[in-house]
Amino acid sequence: xxxxxxxxxxxxxxxxxxxxxxxxxxxxxxxxxxVLQAFVPIWLPFVRIFDLPLLVVIGFATARRSPLAGLITxxxxxxxxxxxxxxxxxxxxxxxxxxxxxxxxxxxxxxVENAGAxxxxxxxxxxxxxxxxxxIARGMVGLHMAWSWPQELLSGVxxxxxxxxxxxxLDRVKQRT
Amino acid sequence: MDVLGRYRNLIxxxxxxxxxxxxxxxxxxxTTDNEPTRLIRIWAVGATTPLEKALVWVKTSTGNxxxxxxxxxxxxxxxxxxxxxxxxxxxxxxxxxxxxDQARRLQSLLAFKEQFISQTTAAQVIxxxxxxxxxxxxxxxxxxxxxxxxxxxxxxxxxxxxxxxADPANRHVAQVLLIDDQSSGVGAILDKARLQGIxxxxxxxxxxxxxxxxxxxxPAGEQVLTSGGDGIFPKGLLVGRVTRVTPGGDLFLNIRVxxxxxxxxxxxxxxxxxxxxxxxxxxxxGAARAVDILAERLPGVPSKSEEAGKxxxxxxxxxxxxETASSETKAAGTKSVGTRPAGLQTNAPSTxxxxxxxxxxxxxxxxxxxxxxxxxxxxxxxxxxxxxxSSTPPVGSPRSPAISSAPKSxxxxxxxxxxxxxxxPGDAVKISPKPVKAAVQPKPQPAVEDGPH
Numbered sequence: 001x002x003x004x005x006x007x008x009x010x011x012x013x014x015x016x017x018x019x020x021x022x023x024x025x026x027x028x029x030x031x032x033x034x035v036l037q038a039f040v041p042i043w044l045p046f047v048r049i050f051d052l053p054l055l056v057v058i059g060f061a062t063a064r065r066s067p068l069a070g071l072i073t074x075x076x077x078x079x080x081x082x083x084x085x086x087x088x089x090x091x092x093x094x095x096x097x098x099x100x101x102x103x104x105x106x107x108x109x110x111x112v113e114n115a116g117a118x119x120x121x122x123x124x125x126x127x128x129x130x131x132x133x134x135x136i137a138r139g140m141v142g143l144h145m146a147w148s149w150p151q152e153l154l155s156g157v158x159x160x161x162x163x164x165x166x167x168x169x170l171d172r173v174k175q176r177t
Numbered sequence: 178m179d180v181l182g183r184y185r186n187l188i189x190x191x192x193x194x195x196x197x198x199x200x201x202x203x204x205x206x207x208t209t210d211n212e213p214t215r216l217i218r219i220w221a222v223g224a225t226t227p228l229e230k231a232l233v234w235v236k237t238s239t240g241n242x243x244x245x246x247x248x249x250x251x252x253x254x255x256x257x258x259x260x261x262x263x264x265x266x267x268x269x270x271x272x273x274x275x276x277x278d279q280a281r282r283l284q285s286l287l288a289f290k291e292q293f294i295s296q297t298t299a300a301q302v303i304x305x306x307x308x309x310x311x312x313x314x315x316x317x318x319x320x321x322x323x324x325x326x327x328x329x330x331x332x333x334x335x336x337x338x339x340x341x342x343a344d345p346a347n348r349h350v351a352q353v354l355l356i357d358d359q360s361s362g363v364g365a366i367l368d369k370a371r372l373q374g375i376x377x378x379x380x381x382x383x384x385x386x387x388x389x390x391x392x393x394x395x396p397a398g399e400q401v402l403t404s405g406g407d408g409i410f411p412k413g414l415l416v417g418r419v420t421r422v423t424p425g426g427d428l429f430l431n432i433r434v435x436x437x438x439x440x441x442x443x444x445x446x447x448x449x450x451x452x453x454x455x456x457x458x459x460x461x462x463g464a465a466r467a468v469d470i471l472a473e474r475l476p477g478v479p480s481k482s483e484e485a486g487k488x489x490x491x492x493x494x495x496x497x498x499x500e501t502a503s504s505e506t507k508a509a510g511t512k513s514v515g516t517r518p519a520g521l522q523t524n525a526p527s528t529x530x531x532x533x534x535x536x537x538x539x540x541x542x543x544x545x546x547x548x549x550x551x552x553x554x555x556x557x558x559x560x561x562x563x564x565x566x567s568s569t570p571p572v573g574s575p576r577s578p579a580i581s582s583a584p585k586s587x588x589x590x591x592x593x594x595x596x597x598x599x600x601x602p603g604d605a606v607k608i609s610p611k612p613v614k615a616a617v618q619p620k621p622q623p624a625v626e627d628g629p630h
Binding site: 031032034035037038039041042043045048053067068071072075079080081083084085086087088089090091092093094097098101105136137140141142143144145146 | 186189190193194197198200201202204205215217218220221222224225228229232233236302303304305306307308309310311313314315341342352354358359360379380381441442443444
């Protein structure tokens with residue numbers, strides 16, 4: 001435990017806060033995100049541009065700052081999201097595993113407490129998520145997909161804007177370790 | 178050992194990714210239509226649908242309170258407009274029922290089999306997949322409600338999709354694949370051009386009609402209907418309209434279709450749980466006597482009911498005779514509607530869709546059939562109707578003699594088999610049976626059309 005603290009201090013130059021979430025929040029927030037992602041676009045089609053489960057994965061991963069916890073959280077939420085589609089299970093699972101691992105690893109190195117950093121981080125991980133998803137969907141599953149940088153960047157900005165608010169909400173339920 | 182500890186996170190990541198990729202590869206390799214639903218999907222659906230149902234309930238309740246008790250602006254005007262629309266549609270329905278009757282008789286002659294949507298189940302949409310690559314919805318009716326895979330799902334506007342999964346494990350939830358998903362396919366036919374193709378979704382959510390040869394002419398705005406060839410959707414259901422036609426890379430056209438049903442805002446749908454397939458029958462065909470047939474073909478003193486019908490129609494109809502009318506050629510669907518008695522009642526079920534399902538059904542509708550002269554297609558005003566008329570009666574149901582006698586006898590004159598259903602060229606009446614759709618749009622044309630006089 002002491003070794004971990006020293007390592008974090010060394011890499012970031014200061015004591016990095018590590019947070020955790022209670023079990024109710026750990027279960028309820030991802031489930032709510034997946035349900036809303038499936039439910040809201042039926043009445044508000046433009047909401048499809050957002051990826052609420054992805055924002056929750058990034059939020060959890062950057063707060064916990066544990067790569068293992070991040071990849072497991074990302075994998076579980078992604079698989080849950082996959083299970084609601086008719087595509088093979090693993091498309092979202094793999095993408096969000098990578099994002100969860102990356103976000104928590106980067107969270108150790110960077111200060112992700114301010115809104116600007118969160119905004120840029122979310123755009124970066126959104127695009128990474130889409131790239132991984134696109135590669136697996138086309139390469140392994142054989143889905144016909146088109147890639148459009150402007151569209152992906154626009155979606156990234158939209159998700160990052162929403163993400164800043166969601167991270168503020170997550171800040172209220174996270175607990176200092 | 179120290180290296181393992183140092184790269185522990187990375188090793189775990191690689192391990193987790195490897196397991197998921199392996200699982201994905203197995204699924205891709207084994208994917209078949211008859212694959213049972215995976216347990217994880219059942220759990221996921223079981224975990225999310227109660228929450229979605231609760232959200233739907235809250236939304237519906239709130240909406241009902243708002244719309245039924247507070248927001249009543251314009252309700253009276255809307256009510257008045259709807260009443261007028263109902264009156265127009267009643268007249269239209271009567272005209273359509275005549276077309277349907279005639280089509281049914283012709284189908285009988287040609288030994289067609291018809292498909293009737295005899296039972297539907299209304300369902301509420303409670304959720305979607307949440308993914309652009311998986312365009313499907315969840316409905317609140319499932320296995321226990323009689324929903325089974327591959328059942329057609331429609332709305333009053335048009336085709337929505339088909340049931341993909343309905344598992345006993347999730348008894349009151351079913352998964353519906355929309356027609357704009359890239360893995361869906363619907364047998365379709367262009368309404369006027371009678372060209373058949375396959376309707377498919379694209380990754381961007383558009384709907385394209387494929388396999389139509391590039392040398393064909395397809396105008397924008399043409400209706401696209403189900404062809405019945407896929408064995409899921411009954412023939413004749415409205416799918417959408419052609420919005421753009423461009424030459425494709427191969428020998429086929431790129432035909433973009435806008436679905437008639439708004440697939441992005443579905444709230445309630447109908448699942449077609451039962452389709453009856455039966456031979457079309459001409460009602461009371463055996464009851465016609467030669468003297469009746471002769472009486473209709475010869476000019477003579479009209480019966481009281483005919484007299485009443487003519488009087489109601491006034492001078493516009495004129496005293497046309499069967500002889501003069503028999504030399505006229507008139508397309509089906511432009512028959513005189515005449516003046517209907519007030520209070521005409523319709524007892525038709527809301528979603529009765531007669532459709533042909535023969536192997537050559539697509540091209541059959543294009544054929545024209547020669548028939549002996551009929552009073553209803555000759556420009557003579559039809560006789561007055563009784564006050565209660567079943568607008569789209571099921572095959573075999575008793576009907577008003579005033580409606581069925583004239584056309585029936587005309588057909589019987591021809592014969593007992595399709596090959597003999599011909600008459601002299603002068604008497605020929607060209608018929609192009611039109612499919613009757615679930616949603617009948619009122620046409621702006623006047624209720625009474627003058628036949629040739």
